Amino acid sequence: MNLYDVIHRRRDVRAEFTGAPVPDDALARILTAAHAAPNVGHTQPWDFILVRDPETRRRFHRHVREERDTFAATLDGPAAERFARIKIDGVLESTLSVVVTYDAARGGPAVLGRHAIADAGLYSVCLAIQNLWLAATAEGLGVGWVSFYREPFVAGLLGIPAGIRPVAWLCLGPVSHLEGVPDLVRYGWRAGRPLAAAVHVDRWSA
Numbered sequence: 001m002n003l004y005d006v007i008h009r010r011r012d013v014r015a016e017f018t019g020a021p022v023p024d025d026a027l028a029r030i031l032t033a034a035h036a037a038p039n040v041g042h043t044q045p046w047d048f049i050l051v052r053d054p055e056t057r058r059r060f061h062r063h064v065r066e067e068r069d070t071f072a073a074t075l076d077g078p079a080a081e082r083f084a085r086i087k088i089d090g091v092l093e094s095t096l097s098v099v100v101t102y103d104a105a106r107g108g109p110a111v112l113g114r115h116a117i118a119d120a121g122l123y124s125v126c127l128a129i130q131n132l133w134l135a136a137t138a139e140g141l142g143v144g145w146v147s148f149y150r151e152p153f154v155a156g157l158l159g160i161p162a163g164i165r166p167v168a169w170l171c172l173g174p175v176s177h178l179e180g181v182p183d184l185v186r187y188g189w190r191a192g193r194p195l196a197a198a199v200h201v202d203r204w205s206a
């Protein structure tokens with residue numbers, strides 16, 4: 001697969017995980033790709049927690065279900081009905097989870113490139129996540145990002161020290177297939193937006 005094939009094949013996976021093992025060498029390549037991401041001030045502010053323990057994942061999954069209910073309670077009518085049909089995680093079905101964290105103190109206090117934009121550190125972590133996601137896709141694996149959680153819960157569950165933020169809980173593993181169309185489109189939650197609507201020339205245009 002060339003880079004464009006990987007970019008367009010990548011999918012957020014929930015229902016298609018098989019639970020089969022992830023080969024150690026593939027996991028090493030995926031994490032190495034994540035660790036090669038661009039990052040502000042060369043701080044590499046990320047860490048990767050590999051969560052294989054079934055009980056830890058079950059506890060996280062119970063929390064996700066509660067947060068799903070919290071969100072569902074904000075919906076009514078057709079939106080509530082649509083959301084009820086949508087699967088929002090594959091925590092238990094996937095092979096392992098990778099939790100990606102952000103340490104704002106790393107490389108500080110003088111982080112080159114972050115003095116005016118504090119979020120530049122978080123952007124760096126997201127680039128590592130994207131590298132991980134694309135590398136996993138190139139390996140024929142699936143990734144699903146789960147954000148139905150409260151940060152203090154995940155920090156407590158995984159023993160993450162104060163000051164370090166969990167940014168993403170990623171489910172990872174072999175899949176039966178990757179869908180051609182995002183789940184949220186397939187389930188009628190939200191249609192895509194054409195590229196032409198996102199491109200502006202010289203100034204913001206309505």
Ligand SMILES: Cc1cc2nc3c(=O)[nH]c(=O)nc-3n(C[C@H](O)[C@H](O)[C@H](O)COP(=O)(O)O)c2cc1C
Nearest residue numbers: 010011012014087088089145146147148182183184
């Ligand atoms: C920051 C972030 C958080 C997300 N959280 C969730 C989530 O909690 N559950 C879920 O099912 N998908 C989640 N997604 C996946 C998006 O729904 C998905 O990327 C989007 O619908 C487009 O589909 P695609 O990734 O398959 O192209 C998240 C994606 C991002 C970038």
